[in-house]
Amino acid sequence: MISFDIQHHFKKSGFSIAAQGKWPQGKRIALYGPSGTGKTSLILIMTGLMKAQHGYLKVKDQLWFDCAKNNHLKPQKRKVGMVFQDLALFPNMTVAEQLAFARQDSSKSYTVGQMMALCQLSGMEKMLPEQLSGGQKQRLALARALINAPEILLLDEPFNGLDQGVKQQLYRDLKPLFQQIGCTVVMVSHDAEEIANLCEWVYPMKAGKGEELVAVDEFFQPSENRGIFLGLDADDPVYAKVMVGGKVLRIKREAIIEKVTIGEDVRWQW
Numbered sequence: 001m002i003s004f005d006i007q008h009h010f011k012k013s014g015f016s017i018a019a020q021g022k023w024p025q026g027k028r029i030a031l032y033g034p035s036g037t038g039k040t041s042l043i044l045i046m047t048g049l050m051k052a053q054h055g056y057l058k059v060k061d062q063l064w065f066d067c068a069k070n071n072h073l074k075p076q077k078r079k080v081g082m083v084f085q086d087l088a089l090f091p092n093m094t095v096a097e098q099l100a101f102a103r104q105d106s107s108k109s110y111t112v113g114q115m116m117a118l119c120q121l122s123g124m125e126k127m128l129p130e131q132l133s134g135g136q137k138q139r140l141a142l143a144r145a146l147i148n149a150p151e152i153l154l155l156d157e158p159f160n161g162l163d164q165g166v167k168q169q170l171y172r173d174l175k176p177l178f179q180q181i182g183c184t185v186v187m188v189s190h191d192a193e194e195i196a197n198l199c200e201w202v203y204p205m206k207a208g209k210g211e212e213l214v215a216v217d218e219f220f221q222p223s224e225n226r227g228i229f230l231g232l233d234a235d236d237p238v239y240a241k242v243m244v245g246g247k248v249l250r251i252k253r254e255a256i257i258e259k260v261t262i263g264e265d266v267r268w269q270w
């Protein structure tokens with residue numbers, strides 16, 4: 001169980017975060033909400049890279065912080081892996097060197113070879129990031145975040161900028177990988193299709209407030225002629241792609257009632 005009750009107020013911007021939750025261990029959870037609702041700040045607080053002003057975070061039996069007791073476990077002592085949107089790979093280290101550099105000496109850590117095999121990077125030991133494709137860079141960033149077998153893997157919009165085919169392949173590969181490693185995955189995403197593909201639970205955030213955890217299928221529950229707009233179908237732009245009940249439907253563009261942007265609710269009539 002991951003339990004937390006976190007409050008933080010940014011003096012400069014006046015923005016406040018209030019998030020509580022009791023999350024099951026070993027599941028894949030999406031932090032979902034419009035831009036600027038506090039998702040990145042919440043995961044930065046979980047890693048320890050940002051200090052919350054009030055509250056606590058407990059992972060299994062270990063307190064990661066408790067503000068009331070001024071007790072804060074250092075980020076490097078928290079069993080957490082993180083992948084940011086820009087991946088932050090070291091440009092002059094090879095694939096194997098990046099993994100060896102990240103690896104800590106602990107009985108639970110994977111070897112460089114094991115992690116390369118798990119993330120389908122075998123044979124690329126001596127390559128530099130600039131020689132890797134977008135999907136391979138992604139796998140390297142994930143391998144680096146997973147090599148010490150973290151309790152929680154935090155992903156902040158890690159698939160942005162990848163093309164659709166690469167994303168689909170990653171979704172297929174990552175689900176079994178996450179299951180095998182057994183860590184809890186917390187993923188910030190605006191992308192309903194990505195969430196339906198990878199996650200089991202959704203933690204909605206609105207204006208800095210976290211809500212109850214909702215099962216993915218329930219969150220994207222079908223309601224009559226209503227769904228989430230995913231954009232036009234790249235192969236046939238006469239159609240729009242719409243997420244309904246965790247499934248992607250193709251709806252004729254002309255049937256859509258109002259103009260919307262990606263990620264918003266959309267309605268249509270036949």
Ligand SMILES: Nc1ncnc2c1ncn2[C@@H]1O[C@H](COP(=O)(O)OP(=O)(O)OP(=O)(O)O)[C@@H](O)[C@H]1O
Nearest residue numbers: 010011012013015034035036037038039040041042
């Ligand atoms: N260092 C800071 N100082 C002051 N205010 C901040 C700081 N960091 C974040 N904020 C405020 O917190 C709000 C939430 O930011 P955050 O990046 O956590 O949102 P988000 O949901 O991850 O957004 P996005 O989806 O666009 O990445 C911002 O609108 C900003 O006003």
